[in-house]
Amino acid sequence: MNRMIVTLLLGCVALLAATPLLATSDHSAQRGSAATGSLVDGEVRKVDKAAGKVTIAHGPLPNLNMPAMTMAFRVSNAAWLEQLKAGDRIRFAAEDVNGVLTVVRWQPSPR
Numbered sequence: 001m002n003r004m005i006v007t008l009l010l011g012c013v014a015l016l017a018a019t020p021l022l023a024t025s026d027h028s029a030q031r032g033s034a035a036t037g038s039l040v041d042g043e044v045r046k047v048d049k050a051a052g053k054v055t056i057a058h059g060p061l062p063n064l065n066m067p068a069m070t071m072a073f074r075v076s077n078a079a080w081l082e083q084l085k086a087g088d089r090i091r092f093a094a095e096d097v098n099g100v101l102t103v104v105r106w107q108p109s110p111r
């Protein structure tokens with residue numbers, strides 16, 4: 001009976017140990033995919049609902065060949081202008097959509 005409990009406990013420990021490993025390999029797989037799929041750090045500086053734009057201080061954007069800078073982006077979903085506000089830290093992806101640099105994806109920064 002005791003041995004069975006020990007086995008169960010070991011099973012739990014193995015499961016817990018495996019979880020971060022899975023998360024890590026998922027993450028590196030994501031990073032290894034196309035540059036357009038990766039999110040970069042940004043801080044919202046200004047939201048201009050009238051113009052449909054958000055100004056973001058962003059880290060380097062490899063898919064756009066862009067160094068870190070502060071600039072305005074269009075957003076692919078106007079509802080995001082209601083959700084974003086100056087001072088928000090986000091992770092986001094931007095793409096050149098018909099010549100207009102556009103935020104196509106974002107999430108609140110985990111930090």
Ligand SMILES: [Cu+2]
Nearest residue numbers: 066069070071
């Ligand atoms: Cu830029």
